Amino acid sequence: MAFQALADPSRRAMVERLVQGPASVSELAKPLAMSLPGVMQHLAVLEASGLVVTEKIGRTRTCRLEPKVLTRAEQWIADRRALWERRFDRLAQYLDETKDE
Amino acid sequence: MAFQALADPSRRAMVERLVQGPASVSELAKPLAMSLPGVMQHLAVLEASGLVVTEKIGRTRTCRLEPKVLTRAEQWIADRRALWERRFDRLAQYLDETKDE
DNA sequence: CCCATACTTAAGTTGATACTTAAGTATTGT
DNA sequence: ACAATACTTAAGTATCAACTTAAGTATGGG
Numbered sequence: 397m398a399f400q401a402l403a404d405p406s407r408r409a410m411v412e413r414l415v416q417g418p419a420s421v422s423e424l425a426k427p428l429a430m431s432l433p434g435v436m437q438h439l440a441v442l443e444a445s446g447l448v449v450t451e452k453i454g455r456t457r458t459c460r461l462e463p464k465v466l467t468r469a470e471q472w473i474a475d476r477r478a479l480w481e482r483r484f485d486r487l488a489q490y491l492d493e494t495k496d497e
Numbered sequence: 498m499a500f501q502a503l504a505d506p507s508r509r510a511m512v513e514r515l516v517q518g519p520a521s522v523s524e525l526a527k528p529l530a531m532s533l534p535g536v537m538q539h540l541a542v543l544e545a546s547g548l549v550v551t552e553k554i555g556r557t558r559t560c561r562l563e564p565k566v567l568t569r570a571e572q573w574i575a576d577r578r579a580l581w582e583r584r585f586d587r588l589a590q591y592l593d594e595t596k597d598e
Numbered sequence: 599c600c601c602a603t604a605c606t607t608a609a610g611t612t613g614a615t616a617c618t619t620a621a622g623t624a625t626t627g628t
Numbered sequence: 629a630c631a632a633t634a635c636t637t638a639a640g641t642a643t644c645a646a647c648t649t650a651a652g653t654a655t656g657g658g
Contacts, residue, residue: 399500399509400504402574404616408500420634422633430616431618432634433617433636434617454624455625473571483517523603531646534608537605556653556656557605
């Protein structure tokens, strides 16, 4: 679900903001040419994915990044890339070993 | 566009298959409880994202992974995670420096 | 030449996404 | 108490995404 969450540019912008530290909903909304409810919906997706956790204190909700899910997504890619590279190396090795033909 | 492409489980399955080496369209389709045109559409998304390149020889189209885009996506996450960790470190340092209060 | 193979194109359906506006509900400052 | 702030909920619309079936187009083997 993390890739799904990161697929939208507005949500990526929100993540980029939260990388700098916690923010309220309206702080997240400010740079986003979009109504507040629109932002709330994106925030809900980010929370559902586990990328962001929020806590409401008084009338403001504070949002912060939860990097575990970010790490998992990164790891998924890294693992696949590693597999691909391993295969590529085996191929190179094979080509090298049979170059006498 | 890479996150968008990786957001769908069928497309991730296709990527996982291609990590093992090139495959034809029908090889990609085989494990996928889906019609061939359905697979073609996913393949088009993967190609548009640059994650996969294909080449048609005779009547079979061979698909292979292009890891550059995978690396870019990985890097995007790694960069944000690094920023987040840097901020976290600064915070810890700040808390440490002011702990006399 | 003929038929099976391997895709490809077109078109349609369904459901999910990305918004919107309008009308709430709590909290806070005066 | 009252008004402003900070979200929240509900409901509606429009576009996109993920399929489907039906009907093609090459290509390759016999």
